[in-house]
Amino acid sequence: IGAIFAATDSVCTLQVLNQDETPLLYSLVFGEGVVNDATSVVLFNAIQSFDLDRLNPSIAVHFLGNFLYLFIASTLLGVLTGLLSAYVIKKLYIGSLFIVKLKSC
Numbered sequence: 001i002g003a004i005f006a007a008t009d010s011v012c013t014l015q016v017l018n019q020d021e022t023p024l025l026y027s028l029v030f031g032e033g034v035v036n037d038a039t040s041v042v043l044f045n046a047i048q049s050f051d052l053d054r055l056n057p058s059i060a061v062h063f064l065g066n067f068l069y070l071f072i073a074s075t076l077l078g079v080l081t082g083l084l085s086a087y088v089i090k091k092l093y094i095g096s097l098f099i100v101k102l103k104s105c
Contacts, residue, residue, distance in 0.1 A: 038074060047063070
């Protein structure tokens with residue numbers, strides 16, 4: 001429950017901010033919210049797979065390894081997806097089609 005509440009703090013902040021007036025601040029808060037959400041999901045998935053009634057040092061090490069694995073794999077997948085989509089958008093640049101149409105009018 002704490003992980004869910006921690007992930008919702010930036011949503012309230014984004015409702016107050018105006019993206020047109022402060023685009024950098026809006027982007028920073030949005031990015032922080034995405035990182036909070038991702039961390040909450042990874043932490044929840046890591047804890048869900050353990051029986052916390054029988055906690056010992058080997059389970060704690062296994063939990064830490066599972067958390068780090070999920071976190072690193074998710075981060076790499078997100079970075080690769082972001083780079084791939086940025087490359088595709090740069091190469092396609094759909095906006096240039098609209099500019100050409102506007103100039104011809």
